[in-house]
Amino acid sequence: MSRRLITDAKNTWCPGCGNFSIQHTLKDVLAGMEEEGRSLDNVVLVTGIGCHGKMADYLNINSFYAIHGRTIPVATGIKIANPDLSVICCAGDGDAYAEGLTHMIFAAKRNIDITLIVHDNRVYGLTTGQYTPTSPLNFHGRSTPAGSLEKPFNPLELALVSGSTFIARAYTRKLDHLRSTLREAIDHRGFSFVDVLQICATYYNMTESYNARVYELEDHDPADFNAACAKMREWDYSSDAAIALGTFYRTSAPTFDEEFSKGRQGDEERKGAIAALLDQRV
Amino acid sequence: MNDYSILIGGKAGEGINKAGSVIARILSHLGYFQYMYYDYPSLIRGGHNFAIVRASTRRIGTHRNAIDFLLALDQNTVDTHRWRCDAETVVLFNANKVEAEGMGIPIEDIVDEEGGSSVMVNTGLIGAFGRAAGIPWDTMEAVLTLEIPKKIETNLRIARRGYDTVEEQNPIPPQEKTTHPILTGNEAIGLGLLEAGLEAYVAYPMTPSSSLLHFLAGSAGDFGIKVIHPENEIAVMLMAQGCAYAGARTAVGTSGGGFCLMSEGLSMAGMTEVPVVIVMGQRGGPSTGIPTYTAQGDLHFILNAGQGEFPRFVISPGNAEQAYEWSARALNLSWKYQAPSFILVDKTLAEGTYSFDREIPEPVGREGEPRWEGGSPYHRYADTESGVSPLATVPLGGEVIKVNSYHHDEHGTTIEDPVLVAWLNEKHMRKEEAMLDQIETLSPVVTAGKRSAETALLCWGSNIGVCTEVAEEAGLRVIQPLVLSPFPVQAFNAALEDVTTLVAVEDNLTGQLTRLVEGLGCCVDDAILRYDGRPFSLEELREHVEEVIA
Ligand SMILES: Cc1ncc(C[n+]2csc(CCOP(=O)(O)OP(=O)(O)O)c2C)c(N)n1
Ligand code: SF4
Numbered sequence: 001m002s003r004r005l006i007t008d009a010k011n012t013w014c015p016g017c018g019n020f021s022i023q024h025t026l027k028d029v030l031a032g033m034e035e036e037g038r039s040l041d042n043v044v045l046v047t048g049i050g051c052h053g054k055m056a057d058y059l060n061i062n063s064f065y066a067i068h069g070r071t072i073p074v075a076t077g078i079k080i081a082n083p084d085l086s087v088i089c090c091a092g093d094g095d096a097y098a099e100g101l102t103h104m105i106f107a108a109k110r111n112i113d114i115t116l117i118v119h120d121n122r123v124y125g126l127t128t129g130q131y132t133p134t135s136p137l138n139f140h141g142r143s144t145p146a147g148s149l150e151k152p153f154n155p156l157e158l159a160l161v162s163g164s165t166f167i168a169r170a171y172t173r174k175l176d177h178l179r180s181t182l183r184e185a186i187d188h189r190g191f192s193f194v195d196v197l198q199i200c201a202t203y204y205n206m207t208e209s210y211n212a213r214v215y216e217l218e219d220h221d222p223a224d225f226n227a228a229c230a231k232m233r234e235w236d237y238s239s240d241a242a243i244a245l246g247t248f249y250r251t252s253a254p255t256f257d258e259e260f261s262k263g264r265q266g267d268e269e270r271k272g273a274i275a276a277l278l279d280q281r282v
Numbered sequence: 283m284n285d286y287s288i289l290i291g292g293k294a295g296e297g298i299n300k301a302g303s304v305i306a307r308i309l310s311h312l313g314y315f316q317y318m319y320y321d322y323p324s325l326i327r328g329g330h331n332f333a334i335v336r337a338s339t340r341r342i343g344t345h346r347n348a349i350d351f352l353l354a355l356d357q358n359t360v361d362t363h364r365w366r367c368d369a370e371t372v373v374l375f376n377a378n379k380v381e382a383e384g385m386g387i388p389i390e391d392i393v394d395e396e397g398g399s400s401v402m403v404n405t406g407l408i409g410a411f412g413r414a415a416g417i418p419w420d421t422m423e424a425v426l427t428l429e430i431p432k433k434i435e436t437n438l439r440i441a442r443r444g445y446d447t448v449e450e451q452n453p454i455p456p457q458e459k460t461t462h463p464i465l466t467g468n469e470a471i472g473l474g475l476l477e478a479g480l481e482a483y484v485a486y487p488m489t490p491s492s493s494l495l496h497f498l499a500g501s502a503g504d505f506g507i508k509v510i511h512p513e514n515e516i517a518v519m520l521m522a523q524g525c526a527y528a529g530a531r532t533a534v535g536t537s538g539g540g541f542c543l544m545s546e547g548l549s550m551a552g553m554t555e556v557p558v559v560i561v562m563g564q565r566g567g568p569s570t571g572i573p574t575y576t577a578q579g580d581l582h583f584i585l586n587a588g589q590g591e592f593p594r595f596v597i598s599p600g601n602a603e604q605a606y607e608w609s610a611r612a613l614n615l616s617w618k619y620q621a622p623s624f625i626l627v628d629k630t631l632a633e634g635t636y637s638f639d640r641e642i643p644e645p646v647g648r649e650g651e652p653r654w655e656g657g658s659p660y661h662r663y664a665d666t667e668s669g670v671s672p673l674a675t676v677p678l679g680g681e682v683i684k685v686n687s688y689h690h691d692e693h694g695t696t697i698e699d700p701v702l703v704a705w706l707n708e709k710h711m712r713k714e715e716a717m718l719d720q721i722e723t724l725s726p727v728v729t730a731g732k733r734s735a736e737t738a739l740l741c742w743g744s745n746i747g748v749c750t751e752v753a754e755e756a757g758l759r760v761i762q763p764l765v766l767s768p769f770p771v772q773a774f775n776a777a778l779e780d781v782t783t784l785v786a787v788e789d790n791l792t793g794q795l796t797r798l799v800e801g802l803g804c805c806v807d808d809a810i811l812r813y814d815g816r817p818f819s820l821e822e823l824r825e826h827v828e829e830v831i832a
């Protein structure tokens with residue numbers, strides 16, 4: 001029997017919020033995995049704090065509703081402790097790129113086999129509309145009423161130079177593409193990173209602008225680092241340039257979680273190992 | 283009673299800590315209990331490092347000022363420590379560098395002639411010490427071979443030349459006693475955690491806890507554990523929570539500055555009820571403070587860290603056996619009650635070296651925790667009388683496990699309803715009652731010295747060593763609460779029975795344990811406080827105690 005994937009928790013996202021698209025797409029991806037015989041018991045969702053985080057309450061799968069900015073270290077710990085689990089992070093852009101940026105860079109650097117989905121609405125939703133690291137220059141947020149003074153950074157480039165082995169971008173109004181991208185990210189062995197341009201209906205509704213500018217990558221070789229870098233640089237998260245969607249970069253490399261010892265030492269074996277160590281110290 | 287004290291000093295980079303360990307092990311092989319205090323500034327080359335190794339026929343946990351042997355690799359050592367010497371002190375020094383009265387050995391010449399390298403100078407000095415102390419060459423050779431795996435032939439030749447250069451001066455007679463293993467406090471903590479089933483250790487380097495990270499990383503293969511050194515202490519704490527969620531018994535280690543970064547994760551652990559053990563090695567603060575020197579300045583920080591109200595265990599062992607036994611307990615307790623457990627130590631214990639008597643710690647082992655026994659649906663935060671909800675680990679056959687840092691219902695779903703909010707807060711704090719009940723059964727307050735005395739020294743952490751020795755001489759009682767949260771009031775009051783004068787001994791300026799027990803209505807008559815980064819020596823504490831109780 002397949003499980004009901006949406007919980008009874010009351011949904012409190014604003015009407016028109018892009019989080020619904022991510023939720024239902026993820027649900028479809030999970031249902032697909034289950035149909036293929038993969039047990040969802042082995043999937044753990046880790047979320048940050050922000051509108052995106054509510055995914056933990058809304059999806060009926062194992063979840064760790066963590067704290068702001070800290071999805072990645074929790075997910076890393078889970079994966080190291082049990083490498084058989086599929087660990088997915090749903091993080092916010094404020095969450096992953098501001099409060100917890102170090103963790104993202106290090107997760108990419110160590111190529112831990114987890115999936116990071118950033119709900120990139122380019123605004124702090126839950127704290128009612130401040131600028132984030134991916135808001136455009138001169139963003140009129142509530143903490144920057146005269147316009148933000150900082151240029152955004154490009155999270156894809158950051159992931160690339162940090163060593164991420166899977167880097168993609170998707171958009172909450174391109175559902176088929178979002179679905180295939182999320183599935184590909186989850187299936188990838190190593191650190192997979194998907195920046196999802198998510199519509200915030202209330203504080204940063206970019207629907208028209210994105211609809212006019214997005215296109216899907218074609219004839220792009222994701223194994224080509226330089227081509228990936230060039231494609232990522234087409235749009236700097238501030239300009240009106242065209243916005244490519246798709247898998248920019250994909251490569252394979254040993255994963256961090258493979259490197260650790262597996263299984264638990266039994267009590268007797270442990271006692272023996274302690275006694276042996278004490279003997280050496282006589 | 284036989285009691286000897288040996289000081290070896292030189293510059294950082296000259297292997298003083300290692301030399302001290304070799305001497306400690308030699309004395310241990312002669313059948314003595316040993317204790318070593320290692321004093322070093324926060325630098326890598328130069329400066330002045332010294333180790334005081336003490337050997338005694340009874341269990342000891344402190345150094346003394348007076349020394350019987352001074353082993354000087356440089357002039358600074360002789361000049362700095364002359365005040366510790368008397369006419370009887372045997373002074374052995376590197377004659378190529380040092381001018382002093384006593385016995386100069388041209389060790390650098392010897393090392394050159396034997397084709398050794400400059401770090402082997404201390405081997406020559408140890409050799410000279412061996413003869414001056416009348417130690418059989420067999421013992422010297424056996425210990426050097428155990429301690430120095432590299433270039434042992436050359437080292438032995440150099441040691442022998444040192445040995446042959448001097449004459450016996452103050453013989454340390456062998457004892458017909460068991461040779462105990464030698465452990466630092468940190469190693470005892472690590473082994474205790476392992477005994478209770480540690481599966482993962484996560485830490486970012488910081489004195490005085492780094493050596494625990496090094497020890498566990500170095501033994502990870504032997505114990506089949508996972509040791510991780512991540513990007514910062516924020517990640518450390520959160521990774522530990524992830525490991526524990528996925529079923530691995532996990533501990534973290536740090537000092538005050540690193541723990542500041544962990545406090546957001548600590549509060550999360552209070553809310554998620556995902557267990558964690560935190561080894562907190564205190565050094566002098568505030569801020570970076572004096573990185574390599576001791577303090578007991580973080581008790582109230584640890585008791586109160588983290589926003590919101592949630593229970594925690596704070597356990598403060600004071601010697602290697604306590605560190606072993608109570609670290610095992612700390613891990614079991616954290617899993618049993620799903621609350622954070624602190625092992626709060628000071629640099630003196632963490633980096634001090636002790637003879638570890640295996641017969642003393644109670645065998646604790648890996649105790650189980652209340653596990654879910656089936657019945658759908660699984661509720662991670664199921665309501666129970668004790669407040670402790672049965673634990674389960676992913677993957678869980680069709681059931682989901684939801685943990686949450688927000689206020690939540692039994693299932694783990696976020697709530698804001700006032701009735702449920704109050705319910706959850708009460709559930710957390712209800713656990714503390716169960717935790718305290720259990721603690722009271724575990725002899726959480728140690729008494730030592732003359733147990734019937736009406737004057738008592740009150741101490742915590744490593745001061746149990748020096749307090750016990752002073753109290754035994756002066757006929758005083760010693761009271762050491764091993765558990766500081768939840769505070770074992772019953773056991774503490776029992777330990778205080780018939781005490782008319784209570785004198786606190788602490789390594790801080792404001793009397794942190796004093797304030798804690800005074801808050802519980804206990805009256806502390808006097809406090810002997812030290813806050814210069816150095817532990818009390820036997821003579822220093824003796825003098826202070828005499829003044830106070832005169
Ligand atoms: C340590 C900490 N700082 C600040 C906050 C307050 N806070 C809650 S959500 C949030 C920002 C959310 O923005 P984002 O991560 O982009 O998520 P979104 O709401 O847009 O999905 C902040 C700053 C917090 N919960 N924790
Ligand atoms: S504020 Fe924006 S991101 Fe948050 S729920 Fe509303 S629309 Fe969605």
Ligand SMILES: [Mg+2]
Pocket residue numbers: 050092093094119120121122123124125132
């Ligand atoms: Mg956002």
